[in-house]
Amino acid sequence: MDELRRASITYYNTSTSKEKKLARKVFKAMDTDGDGRVGVAEFSNFLSKHGLKRFNQLNFFTQLDKDNNGYLDFDEVLLFYYIVRTRPGCDMCGTLIMGMYYSCVKCFSKAADSCDLCPSCHSLGTFKHRHAEFLDNYALLRKQRPSTSTSEAFGLGMDLGGLLTDIQNGCNQM
Numbered sequence: 001m002d003e004l005r006r007a008s009i010t011y012y013n014t015s016t017s018k019e020k021k022l023a024r025k026v027f028k029a030m031d032t033d034g035d036g037r038v039g040v041a042e043f044s045n046f047l048s049k050h051g052l053k054r055f056n057q058l059n060f061f062t063q064l065d066k067d068n069n070g071y072l073d074f075d076e077v078l079l080f081y082y083i084v085r086t087r088p089g090c091d092m093c094g095t096l097i098m099g100m101y102y103s104c105v106k107c108f109s110k111a112a113d114s115c116d117l118c119p120s121c122h123s124l125g126t127f128k129h130r131h132a133e134f135l136d137n138y139a140l141l142r143k144q145r146p147s148t149s150t151s152e153a154f155g156l157g158m159d160l161g162g163l164l165t166d167i168q169n170g171c172n173q174m
């Protein structure tokens with residue numbers, strides 16, 4: 001969570017003023033009694049109201065509440081905002097995925113309708129989906145990168161590309 005917390009602050013600091021406004025709006029919408037902090041009830045009301053019930057799990061509030069004072073201040077809500085904007089839920093078990101996940105390569109390009117699986121559901125291999133190829137989010141990101149050579153396409157860079165050639169040559173000699 002600490003890594004995500006740092007990422008959320010960077011995300012906010014480097015975002016456009018429109019995006020910053022939106023984050024502040026979310027905070028205001030949560031803080032219904034206007035006391036400048038968000039309590040458990042305010043938080044779960046907000047989730048229900050906006051169809052975000054999938055986030056109402058795993059002691060999510062407690063995890064967001066870094067200083068454990070029972071309320072979320074703006075920075076703590078910012079972490080929530082960042083997670084909602086950037087992290088998917090598993091399409092099989094519904095768990096909110098904080099770490100690595102797998103996405104359908106074909107559906108990934110249609111941003112609104114991506115198909116994502118948590119690592120344990122992916123390893124079960126029982127998920128029914130009309131496309132077969134799933135990649136983890138790191139591999140997917142590499143794949144999106146425009147590239148001119150095979151070694152770059154795999155994100156290996158020149159050194160590892162050369163190493164592969166050496167290995168292949170070695171095999172040929174055997």
Ligand SMILES: [Ca+2]
Pocket residue numbers: 030031032033034035036037038039042
């Ligand atoms: Ca409040």
Ligand SMILES: [Ca+2]
Pocket residue numbers: 065066067068069070071072073076
């Ligand atoms: Ca707090």
Ligand SMILES: [Zn+2]
Pocket residue numbers: 090091092093094095117118119120121122
């Ligand atoms: Zn899952």
Ligand SMILES: [Zn+2]
Pocket residue numbers: 104105106107108115129130131
């Ligand atoms: Zn798909």
